[in-house]
Amino acid sequence: MANPVPTRQLDVVQGMLHKSVIALAIVPTNRSLTVTGRKAYSVMLGLAQLQCAAGEEGADGGFSAPLNAILRGFGANNSISSDAKKYIDQMVSTKVEWRPLSRAEQQLPLTFDAAGGLDAPPAPRITDELRIFNLLAEVRIYKQAGENWITWYYPPSIREELVSPTRWAQIDFDVLRQLNTYCAVTLYEICARYRDSPAGVTSRQHWTWWTETLRSSPNSKVRVWRKFKNEFLVPAIREINALGDIEVELIEFRRGREVEQVQFGVKRSGQRLARVLPAPADITNILRAGALGIRDTVIEDLEREFGVDAVVDGLDRYERFVDGAGRQLKGARGEGGAAAQIQNAGAYLRRIVANRMRELAAAAPEARSLPAEAAPPQAAPVAPAAPAPAPGPQQADDDQRHQRFVKVRDAFARLDAEQQAHWLRRVRDEAEMATALSPGVSKRLARGEWQSPLVQAMVVQCFARHELGGDWAAMPHDELDAALAALLGDDAAAPA
Numbered sequence: 001m002a003n004p005v006p007t008r009q010l011d012v013v014q015g016m017l018h019k020s021v022i023a024l025a026i027v028p029t030n031r032s033l034t035v036t037g038r039k040a041y042s043v044m045l046g047l048a049q050l051q052c053a054a055g056e057e058g059a060d061g062g063f064s065a066p067l068n069a070i071l072r073g074f075g076a077n078n079s080i081s082s083d084a085k086k087y088i089d090q091m092v093s094t095k096v097e098w099r100p101l102s103r104a105e106q107q108l109p110l111t112f113d114a115a116g117g118l119d120a121p122p123a124p125r126i127t128d129e130l131r132i133f134n135l136l137a138e139v140r141i142y143k144q145a146g147e148n149w150i151t152w153y154y155p156p157s158i159r160e161e162l163v164s165p166t167r168w169a170q171i172d173f174d175v176l177r178q179l180n181t182y183c184a185v186t187l188y189e190i191c192a193r194y195r196d197s198p199a200g201v202t203s204r205q206h207w208t209w210w211t212e213t214l215r216s217s218p219n220s221k222v223r224v225w226r227k228f229k230n231e232f233l234v235p236a237i238r239e240i241n242a243l244g245d246i247e248v249e250l251i252e253f254r255r256g257r258e259v260e261q262v263q264f265g266v267k268r269s270g271q272r273l274a275r276v277l278p279a280p281a282d283i284t285n286i287l288r289a290g291a292l293g294i295r296d297t298v299i300e301d302l303e304r305e306f307g308v309d310a311v312v313d314g315l316d317r318y319e320r321f322v323d324g325a326g327r328q329l330k331g332a333r334g335e336g337g338a339a340a341q342i343q344n345a346g347a348y349l350r351r352i353v354a355n356r357m358r359e360l361a362a363a364a365p366e367a368r369s370l371p372a373e374a375a376p377p378q379a380a381p382v383a384p385a386a387p388a389p390a391p392g393p394q395q396a397d398d399d400q401r402h403q404r405f406v407k408v409r410d411a412f413a414r415l416d417a418e419q420q421a422h423w424l425r426r427v428r429d430e431a432e433m434a435t436a437l438s439p440g441v442s443k444r445l446a447r448g449e450w451q452s453p454l455v456q457a458m459v460v461q462c463f464a465r466h467e468l469g470g471d472w473a474a475m476p477h478d479e480l481d482a483a484l485a486a487l488l489g490d491d492a493a494a495p496a
Contacts, residue, residue, distance in 0.1 A: 017046045020165035025213050026096040032217040035182040037090040067148040072282045091135040098131045101203050169193035175244045180304040182216040184236035194266040204263040225259050298346035314353035317453040352453040408464045411484045427462045
């Protein structure tokens, strides 16, 4: 058996990662590194440091953990080869260029002998150094007691500095898990290096240095500074300042009217965050989307734009459509089902999520315009530090409207095919009189795919408006139940 690899002792603080400076400003050179992959790499570093501090690293210098401790949502029944491999493969096959944050870091020794000292005598002063290495040297994925496990190894020349760094940035896992973009994660890690710096500023670099360091793909075109700042950097700074334990400020240095160099001001935030153990990167939505043929980058973009909860709701609606309408299509046409009718699954999910967000935004003014006597009593104001209050009147109204919508939708589903087809034609005719329908909406109405999230709300609302009246969404539940029962009787929902 190989002798244990010597490691310097490091005081590990619970909930904080001592991330070496050699893993901060890293630029992928041969392939993209996703935000999920970068988060997972930080989690693996945190687990390695905890195991090293407890003397639990492998005798061969490896570190082991359940796969679900690194990628949340990956259970024991998932296929290792198809689901986890692409994230682990990113860390094994991605070559990165390390860019020192200061001249002093170019002198950082990385190779140690068995006694923990330098392998060679001090070398002459190093300048303009270029270092390229893989994030991981080797990975083994296997099952142990019915659970997926992973053992990983760092490249020998940088292992010591990664596991027990001499210079590091303190990364708060509670902040890291909430950041949604690669730019925000990378900027936070770099700026965290300077949280206790007396000067309170990062190194000053040309703006192209920052655009290359803060992007996830080596193939993406280097944009002009103004566009990169507005599209990526400003949202990332806003996200860090809202969630983080530091406050970041952009500082630009101009030559004439053009920005030439950039640095960031960094100071501690007044927020006091809970200390949590290394939190696995959540890929639950990514795994669900992968089963529907939707790429992980689409899910990351949607979560950044609309939030995780909105994407969960969108995936629920997508799966209901594929499972429900898909069975009808497959039975009627023999092959394929609903999924085969969708040419661009990612764009379809985006439309579902965006339409739902527009519906919620449109419902908000209606809730505010209710008469005072009809509105539920307002909750008393609470102090900002108090626990979150119970759901307010607007949330209660939304829940009630949704319950009524579900009842009407279920009633419509019980109509025979001929009646449903009549209502779909009526919806199409009325909509075409009001506005120009998109090709996607027209196609689904013509095919009778009323359960599609693109048209379901239009169909159900038209049916309810004509059969129950314009105030159906505010009807008492007992009256609504009685009206629907009458419609589904012998004279069930005969269209006018």
